[in-house]
Amino acid sequence: MTIIEHQDHPAVYAREVIFNLAEPRNGSDWESVLTDFLSGLASSLRLAGCSLIGHIKGVLETGEDSRLYFSLTTFQGPPHFKGQLAGDSSHGRLTINVIVYGVDAAILEEIVNEGIETSIHC
Numbered sequence: 001m002t003i004i005e006h007q008d009h010p011a012v013y014a015r016e017v018i019f020n021l022a023e024p025r026n027g028s029d030w031e032s033v034l035t036d037f038l039s040g041l042a043s044s045l046r047l048a049g050c051s052l053i054g055h056i057k058g059v060l061e062t063g064e065d066s067r068l069y070f071s072l073t074t075f076q077g078p079p080h081f082k083g084q085l086a087g088d089s090s091h092g093r094l095t096i097n098v099i100v101y102g103v104d105a106a107i108l109e110e111i112v113n114e115g116i117e118t119s120i121h122c
């Protein structure tokens with residue numbers, strides 16, 4: 001077993017967004033939107049000098065029994081999803097928590113917020 005320690009300091013950012021979109025999306029549309037958002041986020045973080053993704057995780061809630069949990073821990077590969085969203089929805093809550101290494105906290109915040117605004121339109 002090889003253990004690689006990162007000398008970079010962690011940057012942490014969390015955000016909760018309440019949204020109300022003009023047009024509803026169904027569960028598979030939301031999963032596609034989140035996949036694109038997380039892929040873009042990982043790419044932007046890498047370009048900004050991120051050396052390691054500790055985790056990017058969160059939950060999208062569109063109703064009492066309608067939750068889609070997501071996580072990403074690598075620069076490549078698809079995110080992991082658990083749960084499901086019921087029906088179509090244009091409103092809900094997105095909660096995200098990010099821990100990465102090699103990026104300044106202010107840059108991390110900017111990248112996450114820009115991704116939310118452009119990908120999810122919140």
